[in-house]
Structure formats: C-alpha cells, structure tokens
Amino acid sequence: MPRPLYVSDEVRALAPGFAYLTVEAHGLTNGPSDDISSGLLEEAGRRLAERLGTRAPQDDPHIAAWRAAYSAFGCKPSRTRNSAEALARRALADGGLPRINRLVDIYNAISVAHLIPVGGEDLDRIQGGMRLVRATGEEPFAIAAGGAETVEHPDAGEVVWCDDEGVTCRRWNWRQGVRTRLTEESVNALFLLERMAPMTLDELTAAGAELAEALQKACPEARIEVGDIRPR
Template identity: 35%
Template sequence: MSPEFTVADGVAEAFPQLRIHLIAAASLRNGEPWPKAAAAMDELEAEAAQGAWTALDAEDPRIATWHAAYRAFGTNPKRMRPSVEALQRRLAKSGRLPRITPAVDAYNLVSVRFGVPAGAFDLAALEPRVDIRFAADGDGFTPLGEPDVREAPKPGEVVYAQGAEVLTRHWNHRDADATKVTAATTRAVFVFDSVGDAAREAVDAAAERLKELLSEGAAVTDHRVLTAADRTVRLDAEGPQ
C-alpha cells in the first residue's frame, strides 16, 4: 500500500508556513539492537548531564511557533505540550529519555536533538488516506498505551486522521494506540512537523539525521515533504520489488 497524506485546505490557510516531512521505511528490524542509535542516545544524555545540552525555552522560535499554533486552534500549550517540548523537559528533569524500541528511540532522539516534533505510524495499521485536518464532531481517539480509553477530540484542534479515527491529538501532542510502532512493526512512516520558517532548517536537518539512523535497521523507501502549497503526497511504502 502507498498511503496518501493530505493537508486540508483550512489547515494550510491557517498555518501557511507548515512543513511536514514524511519518511517511509520497510524491512524494519525493530526487535533487535541498533548500536549506533543507542550510542547517539547515550551521547545526548551525557551532554545533558554535563550541561552541554539544555532544553529549549518557550522563547525559542521552534517552541514559540508551536505554542502559537496550539493557541490558534484552542489548545493550552502549558497543559497539552507539543511532543518535543514534553520530551525535552523530561530529559532535562530526569537525565534520560525513554527506551521503547530502536526506531521509536531514534525519532525521539532526533526530535530532542533538533527541537522539532516527531512521530510515527505503523503502515500496516494505516488506511489508504491520512488527512491533516481540523477535528470534527463524531471523531474518536484512543490514546497510546490506553486501548480501553475513548476520547472525543475538541472540534477545531488539528489532528492526523483516517476517516473519523483520529491518529494524533493536538497535532502532535499524543499518538493513537492502534497505529503505534512496536517491535513487531516491519513498515512505518516517520513524521516531523514544523509551522514556522524559523524551524525550517531544523526540521529539514532532523529528517536527514533520522534517515541516517534508520539505515542501521531499516530500508528508507521514500521521503516526501508536505507544505501549504503542496498539500498532497503519496508515499512509496514498499520500495523496489
């Protein structure tokens, strides 16, 4: 399957500087160690311990643009933080990032290192079309790690969705349980979001760095970029046959 990702007209109009990287990977070996990615994680944690790395403050454009975006669609970013800010605060407080699976650890590492939100979907759980749109009445969401919980996203917040099933809440605050990347995932799409030109260099660099890390345990089959001008892309999720 080659899924199509589309930015709704209203979202593109509200956030004309949005830039979303989509990286498809196949032959994912997510149940075995990735030593290079693990070493990069250890290095970042060592920098945090030594004070060589510090979390971005709310005035940094990479965070400030997300705070402004969240407020624009009715979410309080102090209560529901953009994923990158939550991860950075976690590392600053505890000195460690979570270890989940190598692929998830890799995109979390890159998110924190470059200061841009990241996520991923198991391609086997995706339908042919995913929309980045405003939530609407009738949408439903099951949070990551809480398969028995059902939420109704607030109409107007930006979400990734397939049909009425929401895959992320508050754009990138939290992912859905059904599409999570696990040790058994063999094909996935990785996502980096930005909403301001000030983050363009960082989000582009983050995507390239993740591809380097993925090369240790997967085959990157495609890499596309969504913008307000180019609102639809179809990802090659299979690669050469």
C-alpha cells in the same frame, strides 16, 4: 516516493508557517531498546543542552511558534505541550528520555536533537490516507487506559491527524493513539517531521536526512525514502 499527506485549508490558514517532511521505511527490524538506540538518545540530550544553553525549551523560537499554533486552535500550550517540547523537558530532567523500542528511540532522538516534533506510524495499520484537519469532535481516538483499550473523542475544532478509521494523533502532535503506534513487531513505517517558521526548510531537510541515515544504519536491509517538503 512517500505518499503525500493532506493538510486542510483550515489548518493552513491557522498556521501558514507549517510544513512537514515524511520518511517512509519498508522492511524494518524493530526490537527492544539497545545500546545503540540508548546512545542516540543520550547524544540527543547533549545536543539539546548545547542548543538551549541557559534557556528553557519554551523559549526556543521554534517551540514558541508551536505554542502560538496550539493557542490558535484553543489549547493551552503550558498544559498541552507539543511532542518536541514534552520530550525536551524530559531530556533535561533527572532520568532523561524514556526507552521505548529501537524505532521509537531513533525518532525521539531526532526530535530532541533538532527540537522538532517527529512521529512514527505503522504503515500496515493506517487505513486510507492520512489527513491533518480540524476535528468535528465525533472522530474516534483509541487509547490505552487502565490496561485496556478504550475510545475517546477530540474537541471540536482541535487540530488532529486522522485516517479513514479515526484519529491517529490528537492536538496536532500531542498524543498518539495506540492503533497505529510502532511496536516491536512493526516492519513498515511512516515518520512525520513537522516544522513551524522560523525553523528553515533546510533545517527540516537536515533533520529528515539524519533520521533516514539512522534508520538505515539500524536496519541495513530496509528501503528508506525521504519525501518532498509540503505544503508548497
């Protein structure tokens, strides 16, 4: 069973409609984007367009709930978009979704198809347990800038995912750091699907099951485990 993650009381109070589901995978085989992962992204874009109809992504009730959560901790959601909204906008734009690598393409496809934030972390690079907290502003966050790795810090009070070494994702699910991201060499991964009400728990479960199925098809020898929905 995937390890549970820690969500602070401060974050629970900020967004009582929040819940997450983890999918843990061991023995993955990653590599460059291919026809299969590209096909998943294209199909996800079609599913998104059918879901939205004439609406913009921000008008979907689930994205509107994420925008409200971002506003609650001091972020402007039109300038700092949650990952699902950002990907949805790219999926609907000319050029469509970017191709990163097979594993990232797979979880991005699930994110767009279900309009839910999904992240992927390299389990071998996570230090200790992962936590969702409000930042002090002192935590290190590794990014790539100008071709080199550098460190910045979150704003005080910002909601961040972090481990024992520092922040892994800023502004809840806005920007992932370079330290734990999935690369073509990654073999063990933790995927995180994050929901706000009014998205139902059944819909969250369905998104997690579809991700697990896609990973198993792409990596038949991998061991895939879906966790329980939390917090309860």
